[in-house]
Amino acid sequence: MGVLFDECAERGRGPTVYLDRPFDLAPGAGTRYDPAELAALVQQAAGWLAAAGAGPGQRVAIVKDNHWDYDLLACAAVRVGAVPAQLSAHLAPGSLEVLLKRLDPAVLVTTSALLTTAGESGVDLSSFAGTTVSLDGPATGAIGLHEVLGRSAPAPHRRDPDAPLIINHTSGTTGAPKLVVHSTRTLVRGLARFESRRLPLIGVRGDDVVANASAYPHGRTFCWTAVVLSMAPHEVLILSDHDPDRADPLLRAHPPTIVEALPSTFVRFQPLARQLDNPFRRTRLFISTYDAMHPPTIRTFLDASTRRFPVWMQGWGQTETGPLTFRFHTRGSLAADRGVRPTTRDLGRPVPGKTRLRVVDPETFEPVRGGRPGLVLARTGACCQDYVGETERWQRKRSAGWWNTGDIAVRTRTGRVLLLDREVDHGPELSCLQTEDLLEDRLGEAQECVVLARPGADPLPVVVTADGHLPRASWRAAARGLPSMAAPIALTWAEVPRTGTGKVRRHALLEQLTGRGETCGSGEWT
Structure with a gap:
């Protein structure tokens, strides 16, 4: 990964x-890059990271505004032998303090704005690193980028394939995120190499325009960077802002043929897909990871494409494991048949030759019969090496080669996985995720539906709408035939607490609405 951009430039082909x-890394360098210019930017960053004190085996923490230069900085750190740790700027200062203490980085790369914001909360981020470099000028406790710019990059450092390569944090929906350690063997050989195959329908082609709208501090995009550079499509579009009005000009200027985005971003981009001259008319492949998708959103984008056979690829996995299953959706598979509504809870089967799954009783860990709900365990060669500062927690979740995902699901007799809920969120009377599927299908005004299970009380439905209002008649019609639920609460998108990947922080939302955050599950496997 340290020489990925160099090799792409040397081949003389690339997007x-x-x-x-x-980029925050190069604010005056414009918005168009060829492979050689990207390689030069990574080399330049490797030089100033080394000058700031980064070296073999040391950690480099990166926390800044969302953009793809998270991955360029990570590749620069890898080049000098360091281990990059990508931390989201969406994290609260208290969470950043916990993670930086665990990391003990030699270098922290950040911005003066983030240092100031954290300082106002009583957290001095610079105190947890040997050297703090501020990308947008000097700040208290930090040097400005200009003080280390211009240093030559050292020769690329090669590392053992089992040595730590990168550290990414989990979403943190239930508390402080975990710091996940991956190696070259687990991430590059176990995930990126498999994904780089030129498969029919879903493989990247030389004439593709690939758009990515993601949370770049998270592990998925580091792997994606390896794949997209090696597959060399015609163009790559990077969307760092998930406001549809700000994304629209770039999407219209370069209509994408492949779109990968966060589930929450797809939800927000729906108004663009409904326009007559929509920017997704040429898209043949949509890709979603990170979180559950609901049928109405997928249907909107498939219908927006003018291709004869557009495909939606839904991946299910975790930061710790990478993808565990894939499911493909088409216009036909999402159409209601004889009144039966399709569901995206069917996650498909394990990745052939890469992943094995078993469903067990959450208390005894004995296998359960097909068709019965249980805790999902996974076996994959791409499983992470450790949690930084929480090795015992990592060991509890990994037993005899099986990884505890913390998800409750049903394994059908044909081997498919039907996801019900996270164990910590699972209620005794209903699947929150399946109920959300039905509600979103029935409520045209809903941007998102969230059902919160709680002990000793009916589940609490939350409906996100544009204006924070929901007609009573609409709710009564939507809830007809569903298990008993409390009266719904309508909120706007901005009123819902979220992670950096757009996931709803269910426990925080429950506490915000009721003053209590207890859940039905144990939370032992989060």
Whole structure:
């Protein structure tokens, strides 16, 4: 990964990259890059990281505004032998303090704005690193980027394939995120190499325009960077801002043929897909990971494409494991048949030759019969090496080669996985996720539905609408025939607490609405 961009430039082929705004790493360098220019930017960053004190085996923490230069900085750190740790700027200062203490980085790369914001909360981020580099100028406790710019990059450092390569944190929906350690063997050989095969329908082609709208501090995009550079599509679009009005100009200027985005971003981009001259008319493949998708959203984008056979690929996995199953959706598979509504809870089967799954009783860990709900365990060669500062927690979740996902699901007799809920969120009377599927299908005004299970009380439905209002008649019609639930609460998108990947922080939302955050599950496996 340290020489990925160099090798792409040396081959003389690779995508032209267009950004929705300049990199924080190079704010004056514009929004269009060829492979050689990207390689030069990574080499330059490797030079100043080394000058700031980064070296073999040391950790480099990166926390800044969302953009793809998270991965360029990570590749620069890998080049000098360091281990990059990508931390989201969406994390609360208290969470950043916990994670930086665990990391003990030699270098922290951040911005003066984030240092100031954390300082106002009583957290001095610079105190947890040997050297703090501020990308946008000097700040208290930090040096400005100009003080280390211009240093030559050392020769690329090669590391053992089982040595730590990168550290990414989990979403943190239930508390402080975990710091997940991956190696070259688990991430590059176990995930990126498999994904780089030129498969029919879903493989990247030389004439593709690939758009990515993601949370770049998270592990998925580091792997994606390896794949998209090696597959060399015609163009790559980077969307760092998930506001549809800000994304629209770039998407219209370069209509994508492949779109990968966060589930929450797809939800927000739906108004663009409904326009007559929508920017997704040429898209042949949509890709979603990270979180559950609901049928109405997928249907909107498949219908927006003018291709004869557009495909939606839904991946299910975790930061710790990478993808465990894939499921493909088409217009036909999402159409209601004889009144039966399709569900995206069917996650498909384990990745052939890569993943094995078993469903067990959450208390005894004995296998359960097909068709019965249980805790999902996974076996994969791409499983992470450790949790930084929480090795005992990692060991509890890994037993005899099986990884405890913390998800409750049903394994059908044909081997398919039907996801019900996270164990910590699972209620005794209903699947929150399946109920959300039905509600979103029935409520045209809903941007998102969230059902919160709680002990000793009916589940609490939350409906996100544009204006924070929901007609009573609409709710009564939507809830007809469903298990008993409390009266719904309508909120706007901005009123719902979320992680950096757009996931709803269910426990925080429950506490915000009721003053209590207890859940039905144990939370032992989160």
